[in-house]
Amino acid sequence: MINMQMRNIGIMAHVDAGKTTVSERILFYTGKSRRIGDVDDGTTQMDWMEQEQQRGITIQSAATTCFWHDTHINLIDTPGHVDFTAEVERSLRVLDGAIAVFCAVGGVQPQSETVSRQANKYKVPRIAFINKMDRVGANYQSVLTQIAEKLHLNPLPIQLPIYENDNFAGVIDLITMQYLVFDESTQGATVIKESIPATYLTSAEEARTAMLDSLSTYSEEIINLLLEETPIPEELLISEIRKATVTRQIVPVMMGSALKNKGIQPLLDAITYFLPDPFELGSVAAKKIYKNKSEDIQVIRSESDDFIALIFKIQQDKESGALCYIRVYAGSIKAGTMVLNVGKDKKERIGKLYRMHARTPEQMNELKAGDVGVIQGFKLAQTGDTITNGAPILLESIQFPEPVISIAIEPKTIADMNKLKEVLTILQREDPTFIHKENTETGQLLISGMGELHLDVITTRARDEFKAQFNLGKPQVSYRESVESSSQATETFERPINGKETFAGLTLSVKASERGSGNKVINGLSNNVLPENYQAATIRGIEAALSSGITLGYPCLDVEVTIEDAVYNEDLAHEVAYQSLGAMLTEKIASNASPILLEPIMAVDIEVPNEYVGDVISKLTSRGGIVLGMDMNESIQIIHAQSPLTKMFGYSTELRSQSQGRASFSMKFSHYEKKLS
Template sequence: MSSDIQKIRNIGIIAHIDAGKTTVTERMLFLSGAKHRVGRVDHGTTDTDDDPEEQERGITIFSACVKFDWKDNHINLLDTPGHVDFTAEVERCLRVLDGAVVVFSAREGVEAQSETVWRQADRYNVPRIVFINKMDREGADFESVFNDIQPRLGGRPVAVEIPVGQGPAHVNNPFRGVIDLIDLKFLEFDPETEGKQVKETDIPDELMDDALLWREQMLEAVYELSEDAMALAMEGEEVPRQVIIQALRKGCIEQTIQPVLCGSALHGIGVQPLMTAVGHFLPSPLDRPAVEGFDPKKEDKTLARNPDPKEPFSALVFKILPAKTGDNYWIRIYSGVLKQNSRVYCPNRDKKENVAQLWQIHASKKDRDGQTESLAAGDICCVIGPRFAITGDTLCDTKEMIELPSIKFADTVLSMAIEPENTGDRKKLEEVLAMLRRQDPTFQAVENEELGQTIISGMGELHLEVIQHRLTRDFGLNVKFYKPRVNYRETVGGKSDIVGACNRQMGATQMFARLSVRVSPLEDSSAPVQVFDRLPADINLPGDIRHAAIEELRERAAGGGLLAGFPLSGVRIEAYDAETHEEGSDEVAFRIAAGDAFDKGLQAAGPVLLEPVMKVEVTTPEDYMGELVGDLQQRRALIAGTETRGAMTVITAHAPLKEMFGYSSAVRSLSQGRAGSSMEPLGYQAAPKEDAEAFMY
């Protein structure tokens, strides 16, 4: 069994939008023999982008899982979105993967979302290899992209391939193949067989000097990683191929290097070596550390599970696809064996769950021929039967319990009010929204009974637009949609020391309580509210009353700020003194005093409205830079920097989300369609005074 696990590769394809992730995936499926025709994104014929919304827009929105075999390795591949609005799909996939292929466009290079997905991979300690795609495009520059990886991403790229030529067929030196630096061979890919036939020849003399220079750089990294390689080099001996591969594999798994390959996925150039590199350099489940969690019955007790079928079963739910016949739960099995028609335990919900069916996954669906009796450690599969677990929850053995770390998703930044056109659709709308919440952890829907509306929230304009289309097109609902609004927060601008009081007559009892509270801002205005019990130990305050006062402060903080009830953040609240009477000083009195102190403390410290700020990256020809910078400044953007990448200029700016509605259309209009932009959440800043005043009155 362990030898099978050694051959499993659980990998993801991650990148900035339009770098070619889905095209890479499709070409892998074709070249491995998993499908007979190559799907095209622009034709809407790809396996992984099978949702109508994805096919219409030509982008990936939902992560998809495909499986194929290549050179004795069984590869579970997750294709992920590149658009920042769907970054949760990347987050949940990286949480369960063992390795990743990071795709860069040879023309655009390291872009804004490239940095985001790289940071996500860092956070989950995911080893990665790099594929510089689109080497056949106008303006392709392998060396420029390669040299950007270290300063912009903090990586250490090591080239194991270099391109022969770059750019389309009409340029002087078009891209026509790659040089394998390990074997020192020139690889050409037959266009007639769409890259299936690979011709391996000696490197032409005119390219040999360049190849040897790059190979020496690769070997320098190998010497650092392998004592055997260093010893051979010092003796003047040739370093064997297998020693080089083992050294690079070690460095990749330890995340000290990232092997770099190149090609053109659209034309099948360089994809076969990429699949071979996945097997050579990326880890199997056995190469990864044991997964750690804690005992749900004793939270201070840390537990671990090795990737071994003989260990107790443990798995993580990373995606749920609602279905009429039973929700499809996508899980990663970390240890043990999972059998069909068995019972497992979900510690997060304290519920036992049924495992009625086990399926292999193809794209976003169950594989038609993929139902199986059992699956073991290291695999990714679909389970039908659970009812209570949600994304990020653990499934484990009913006797040997463990709770694994969950998945943390970013807060929503944009909201929109919706309501059904008629009362008959209200119940159906509620059911559909509940289903969408199960599927997408970054989508929220809260009913406002006073207005008869539902407030839906998401990660951006495109995210909410996709939700709109699903409600109307996929579910046939007649729904009114109102203008999107940003999700503000509230904090305080200064400090205050306040005494909250309760001095009320309740029947025959005179209630009394005094609570001294200090309110101050945290350095990070977006950090969660911190509530501290600083009450002296010798104060005459029973434990239940003390607890009630602190609990009231926490509940009030969770309820939002004073301006408009927006979520409160970046605030420290400390209760540091209290006064009681012999009679009438009970839990209720101190809750009232705590509430009074909370309101007075926030007011005295100066409520501040915070607005979300986006990091904006605009890539444009130099001719349009002035107009684009001027437009950004009119949107209250701060220009953080500009740089030249090939023939294009990249503008980086920090802009309030409120001012950025419809920005992608504005960029196209100002540049005659030649510039592009991307945005990602950066943080929060104080909103203009007039915006805050609008909520006060």
């Protein structure tokens, strides 16, 4: 019986690098699909949402399962647009390896850097695939340099491209020293191995020598064989590349043209050769939860232990309800089993178990450690929840960026209100970076997201998929409040609660924290001054006041509040009294500490042809933008800038007009700054 290995991998890239095309070829060559899907035709299997097919972009991460030789591959295709970076974040959180796709012409682009930082954050080993080698202007050497200089990675090219009559013909495998040709009559399904053409032999030998020299930095065995001038066995070479890849010392680099059906089978081989099996990796950090405390522990990846899994995505299905995507770290689980949602301290029954192929489910009897699968039947679960059938153990959750843009939304008729709220709740459960809330004073509904495209996609889904009827207002900015000076005050609280007299006394101080450090509540009390439960109640009140704002109702940011002193009367003490006083006193001292309004500043990257650079910079500056630097890439300039979000509404239309549709830009949140006007 063949011992089946497993790989949990994702495909990540800047928008238009061709990652969905790579995914479609992987499905075709592994036999998962019988035809090749096309992004331009809207026939891809991984981009199955109607909007994805209409817009030609990936919006939601899509999971599938395929098999290559003796390896079971769980594959997740992630979005490339910065507005949907949360999809990349939650995918990388549960993956063991990744394929980073780069355009041979565009190279390392802004979102390439973002997803690389996310992969670094979760310590994900990766392989690089330089795509679009058939394009005019393709320059793999330039891409290698950019991977090293911009991403601070160590690229190890293990292939060399071959061109015939200026057309990309195939690749030289520097490990086996063979020329790989992809038969066009079989849509590249047949890979023909030939001797290296004489005209390329010298450059191939030089490239192999450079590869071995680079690898010897991380391998004693390789360096010893090089010093002895002994031939290096192919198996040893693969083994040493694998070790250095899994430990994230190197990134093997491959190349091809997914659109032209070239280079995908060697990439599949590399996935099995160089990326880790789930059980090769170390244990997973977690917390064991007790009644009044928690303990840091490590969860061993094993099928024999208690079942532990992380819910990393929720997708609403019209027929099945909520589908919870999980990564199983330990143990196994069967349909019908009761499990504990640790964070919510609630038990729920697993309805059905699935493996997904994009949106097509394959029912399973059991999911085991290492698996990526789907649970149907949960009502309370949210993204980031831990589920288990053993002791309460909490895996590290997933951190998402806060939304920076809001739009007012209102039902077309009063009768549509409940339907609209229900739809928004479903969409918010699916997407942690989408938030809807109601202003309790005005009754106005606000939806918030990561950008104009993000909210456009969400509202289009609400209207088309869920048939909600509504009108939209103009985009609004999610401001924050802070303070510029310091203040201190002492107050008492003496009011009846539930008919009983209560008393609380506090002295609080407030001052500005360093910009970007977040809010801090410093407890300067000991249990001798105020018992622990009343201290906790005071902190809850302070945090509630900071979240509700100072003067305009926006959440506070970079504010430090210190509990300086307290007055305690054992007979009259009440937690609600200390919580209420903490909130009221925080609001008072913050109002006396020179409150200011902070606005979101966006990092803007604009790709523009040389002839339009001057006009683009001039217009951007007039919008309040500040140019931080520029990179040259062939005939394209990449402008790196910062601009207040308020100044960037409608910029995409203006940029298209300026450049005759040839320029593009991406924008992501950078930081908050004091609003000057």
